[in-house]
Amino acid sequence: MKIRLSLSLAAALFALQGSASAGNFSGCGILVQDGGGCILLEVANGDRYIPDDGGGGFPLGSMVTITGDYDPTCASICWANVGCIWSAVTTLGCSNPIGTNYCLLVNNSTGAPAIISGSGSDSVSANDLVLSATSVPDQFGVFYYGPAQTQVPFGNGFRCVDGVLNRLDIVMATANELTFALDNTSPPSAGGQITAGSTWNFQAWFRDPVAGGASFNLSDGLEVTFTP
Helix, strand or coil: CHHHHHHHHHHHHHHHHCCCCCCEEEEEEEEEECCCCCEEEECCCCCEEEECCHHHHCCCCEEEEEEEEEECCCCCCCCCCCEEEEEEEEEECEECCCCEEECECCCCCCCCCCEEEEECCCECCCCCCEEEEECCCCCEEEEEEECEEEEEEECCEEEEEECCCEEEEEEECECCEEEEECCCCCCCCHHHCCCCCCEEEEEEEEECHHHCCCCEEEEEEEEEECEC
């Protein structure tokens, strides 16, 4: 109820202000809440924007894409450090060059949530997909994948992959980034063979002893459909 009241107040301010747009906006990030109860879009570099649709009603921690008109000069009670997004439209998930992000995120001891991405390509024959998770503490971690999606509390975060899980080799994060070069010619199990046309969901798990609690956390999920 507190969030709804705060959003209503913010919406009223938006309606009263009126302002010239500084250009079209399209951004992918996480829905967060400031100390005043406003819903903000936080992007990878830490910048925060105020969407006038309140994040479309999606839960805090959701990875979303927001489009609209960007105004860097707006004034608001919300604690954003960049500006407003007018006529905002929020959709769940983010389309990356490779795959689509999904699932809730929880901050780890770096002060930010870990976000998974892919580089290279989704081509099976090219076999050049590299998985990466940023904002990860410099600890041991592992990427794993499976055929289905879920969203259940696990450790200090959420498990986003379901079905028979395939765990890749353990790696060490450096400079707050965990990376792994996937070799689809050598799957961790016969059931984890990646083929053209198949869809798999990837996630990073990592140790986080400084955070306390369960002492581990996870990234969001990345859905990838592979091509020939």
